[in-house]
Amino acid sequence: MKVTVVGAGAVGATCADNIARAALCQELVLLDIKEGLAEGKAQDMMQTAALLGFDTRIVGSTNDYAKTAGSDVVVITSGLPRKPGMTREELIGTNAGIVKGVAENILKHSPDAIIIVISNPMDTMTYLTLTATGLPKNRIIGMGGTLDSARFKYQLSQHLGCSAGDLNALVIGGHGDTTMIPLIRFATWNSVPVTEYLSADQQKQIVADTMVGGATLTKLIGTSAWYAPGAAGAALVKSIVRDEKKLFTCCVSLDGEYGQKDICLGVPVVIGKNGWEKIIDFSLNDEEQTLFNKSADAVRSMNDVLKTL
Numbered sequence: 014m015k016v017t018v019v020g021a022g023a024v025g026a027t028c029a030d031n032i033a034r035a036a037l038c039q040e041l042v043l044l045d046i047k048e049g050l051a052e053g054k055a056q057d058m059m060q061t062a063a064l065l066g067f068d069t070r071i072v073g074s075t076n077d078y079a080k081t082a083g084s085d086v087v088v089i090t091s092g093l094p095r096k097p098g099m100t101r102e103e104l105i106g107t108n109a110g111i112v113k114g115v116a117e118n119i120l121k122h123s124p125d126a127i128i129i130v131i132s133n134p135m136d137t138m139t140y141l142t143l144t145a146t147g148l149p150k151n152r153i154i155g156m157g158g159t160l161d162s163a164r165f166k167y168q169l170s171q172h173l174g175c176s177a178g179d180l181n182a183l184v185i186g187g188h189g190d191t192t193m194i195p196l197i198r199f200a201t202w203n204s205v206p207v208t209e210y211l212s213a214d215q216q217k218q219i220v221a222d223t224m225v226g227g228a229t230l231t232k233l234i235g236t237s238a239w240y241a242p243g244a245a246g247a248a249l250v251k252s253i254v255r256d257e258k259k260l261f262t263c264c265v266s267l268d269g270e271y272g273q274k275d276i277c278l279g280v281p282v283v284i285g286k287n288g289w290e291k292i293i294d295f296s297l298n299d300e301e302q303t304l305f306n307k308s309a310d311a312v313r314s315m316n317d318v319l320k321t322l
């Protein structure tokens with residue numbers, strides 16, 4: 014197996030590090046436009062191999078896409094992160110050009126790859142990657158809901174005083190401060206609904222804190238987060254290369270599911286060797302469906318901005 018991570022910044026390097034530590038592929042290419050950055054980080058990571066005991070060969074590249082040729086999975090993390098006070102959507106002007114160029118270069122050298130898009134605004138960058146490459150929809154996966162669901166479990170675990178690993182919880186919709194939808198009604202603690210244990214106020218607080226999870230970290234750190242985003246990207250890579258068929262919320266192209274079409278948005282999907290293999294379409298109540306439709310409207314208006322760039 015060969016995996017490429019484009020963008021050797023905070024998220025890309027963390028994602029690559031997680032992929033290497035778990036020995037998810039024989040060859041891992043880290044590519045960045047900044048001279049020497051990817052080569053340096055690749056060498057640094059390779060120097061952990063003797064300490065951590067993995068055999069993945071990590072190759073760094075300054076914009077030489079020939080090195081990425083024949084990748085089975087490509088993770089796109091290239092682009093600007095937001096600064097405190099900004100929304101993810103404000104990154105569209107710069108990141109659309111970067112993501113489009115990267116996707117076209119990847120396609121030339123790895124026409125069979127499954128592409129995971131992480132760059133923000135992620136829902137729109139996923140839609141752009143799908144339309145720019147023309148690849149089958151199952152091979153384009155946006156990573157956002159996977160991270161947001163992990164943050165939702167973190168918030169729940171803090172209130173319940175329990176292991177995050179004992180929780181099942183999904184965030185669907187867009188990957189934006191106001192567009193994501195933490196589905197607390199469906200969240201369980203080892204099969205028992207968490208709503209049994211949490212007051213209405215606690216539930217509201219958990220949902221609100223989950224929605225601004227990325228903004229909260231951006232304010233604290235001064236740039237956006239990378240540990241959980243990198244780990245979330247690697248979890249998707251693992252489910253693909255090991256054909257685990259795990260269920261994650263990912264941003265995928267909808268064709269009528271959840272009442273939406275011609276849009277990429279976060280819904281629960283099965284991830285395996287063919288990319289996203291199945292959308293799990295379950296019934297939302299009126300309130301949840303209204304939120305989902307509003308989320309779709311907001312993402313669609315960002316997709317329209319692409320036409321003006």
Ligand SMILES: NC(=O)c1ccc[n+]([C@@H]2O[C@H](COP(=O)([O-])OP(=O)(O)OC[C@H]3O[C@@H](n4cnc5c(N)ncnc54)[C@H](O)[C@@H]3O)[C@@H](O)[C@H]2O)c1
Nearest residue numbers: 020022023024045046091092093094131132133135156242
């Ligand atoms: N979807 C998510 O859940 C999620 C989570 C975290 C971050 N992000 C997004 O991921 C992106 C990266 O974040 P980061 O913190 O790693 O930023 P960063 O600045 O640390 O790294 C970005 C890297 O991209 C590189 N780059 C820029 N243009 C390039 C090009 N044309 N080709 C190759 N490389 C290029 C830069 O040189 C830089 O090293 C941002 O857009 C951020 O908003 C998304």
Ligand SMILES: O=C(O)C[C@H](O)C(=O)O
Nearest residue numbers: 095101133227228237238
């Ligand atoms: O918050 C951001 O801008 C980065 C990312 O989307 C995140 O949720 O951590």
